Amino acid sequence: MGIYEYKCGDRHYLKSGLLPENEVVHGFTSAQGGVSRGRICGFNLGFRVHDDECAVRENYRLLAEDLGISLDRTVLAKQTHTKNIRIVTEADAGKGIVRDSDIEDTDGLVCNIENMALVVFSADCIPILLYDRERRVIAAVHSGWRGTVQRIGAAAVEVMEKEFGSRPSDIAAAIGPGIGPCCFEFGSDAPEYFDRKYLTEREDGKFLADIWRMNRDILIQSGLEPQNIDLSGVCTVCNSDKYYSYRTHKDRTGRQAAVIMLRVREF
Numbered sequence: 001m002g003i004y005e006y007k008c009g010d011r012h013y014l015k016s017g018l019l020p021e022n023e024v025v026h027g028f029t030s031a032q033g034g035v036s037r038g039r040i041c042g043f044n045l046g047f048r049v050h051d052d053e054c055a056v057r058e059n060y061r062l063l064a065e066d067l068g069i070s071l072d073r074t075v076l077a078k079q080t081h082t083k084n085i086r087i088v089t090e091a092d093a094g095k096g097i098v099r100d101s102d103i104e105d106t107d108g109l110v111c112n113i114e115n116m117a118l119v120v121f122s123a124d125c126i127p128i129l130l131y132d133r134e135r136r137v138i139a140a141v142h143s144g145w146r147g148t149v150q151r152i153g154a155a156a157v158e159v160m161e162k163e164f165g166s167r168p169s170d171i172a173a174a175i176g177p178g179i180g181p182c183c184f185e186f187g188s189d190a191p192e193y194f195d196r197k198y199l200t201e202r203e204d205g206k207f208l209a210d211i212w213r214m215n216r217d218i219l220i221q222s223g224l225e226p227q228n229i230d231l232s233g234v235c236t237v238c239n240s241d242k243y244y245s246y247r248t249h250k251d252r253t254g255r256q257a258a259v260i261m262l263r264v265r266e267f
Ligand SMILES: [Zn+2]
Pocket: 179, 180, 181, 182, 183, 184, 235, 236, 237, 238, 239
């Protein structure tokens, strides 16, 4: 089924057929719809940008209603482009949304608790959702270029393996909207950070970097099966009318979210 669109009122989400609706709730939001109307318009889900907090809260209420999650069992991290992964426990329920969060310097959340929604944000960076259908473990990962270079996707898989006994071959991944190889310009120092196979050199000595494919390859190197990885292929810069794009909108950029939650399994 691949990546497909899901609409709720004027809000548009992307979902992956690899994350079955009867087992996990999930979605990648866009900037469309929502109630933010100031310097940042649309369906902004970032609290740490120049938006009215009431509007962001209303956007979260809409998100919760659309996907069927509960905000007092939703967990947000303070992302800082690290490769740090946090194992979310019951004690973290509601952090960052209904109460203060002490989850700092964290760019990946992992848990095996049902009805606990994990959220990461992005605006050009790559959001990744992971689901181990056998051990029932989920992860939400924020992988910008710094996270990609630090291989945060592999770090998340490693936590799933070591802490929860996941087998990589049981893990499905959905890579959401983010900056594509068409638009991700990097300076002449790109080869210091990226393998040449992810770079296209331009005439001006700068490079275009493909962090979609790099994130996908990192997951395959971690043991995921290629057919268990969905890549949205939606570039947030090319589609900056529909998505928040830091490179396009600068300080008028909101944040889209990637959300995942384990449903209670019905036997
Ligand atoms: Zn593009």
